[in-house]
Amino acid sequence: MRTAVNLLNGGTKVSIAPFVIHTMTAIGRTWIVVLDDSRTRFLRHDESGKWTEAAKEIPSAAAGAFSPEIRRAAREQFIRKVMTAVDGACDRNACDSIVTVGPERLLRTFRKAATDRVRVRLWRERAGEVSFMTDDEIAKSVEQYFRGNKT
Secondary structure, X not given: OOEEEEHHHOOEEEEOHHHHHHHOOOHHHEEEEEEOOOEEEEEEEOOOOXXXXXXXXXXOOHHHOOOHHHHHHHHHXXXXXXXXXXXXXXXXXXXXXXXXXXXXXXXXXXXXXXXXXXXXOEEEEEEOOOOOOOHHHHHHHHHHHXXXXXX
16 A cells, blocks of 8 residues: 655654545546435446446435434434445445435434445535435536546
């Protein structure tokens, strides 16, 4: 693995791999994780140029809960399932970078639950309600992140 010497920190060797991933992200190796209260969708760019399903959708039980405590516990369990799926993809080297899209409360929970494997691949996030957006609308909303990048 390549390293860079950090002269400001007494010459400490620091891996530059996360920085290379961050600045050289290829659209085809990026997952979009779309979080909302009812489900999570996973998208990736395929060879034909279209955004397709990267993994099976995960439904949430948090949407039907009435009590705030039950809703919070269901949301945390839901995010753990999502994190298991994303971490597994990272372990299989199925993606180089991850873009998360969803309400801020879910993005915050996702960041807290992120494993180290996922954390180094988190590239961008966009807060907003996405429950009524189609996959194409979501892809268009994050398209600006990929300007200049090739598949």
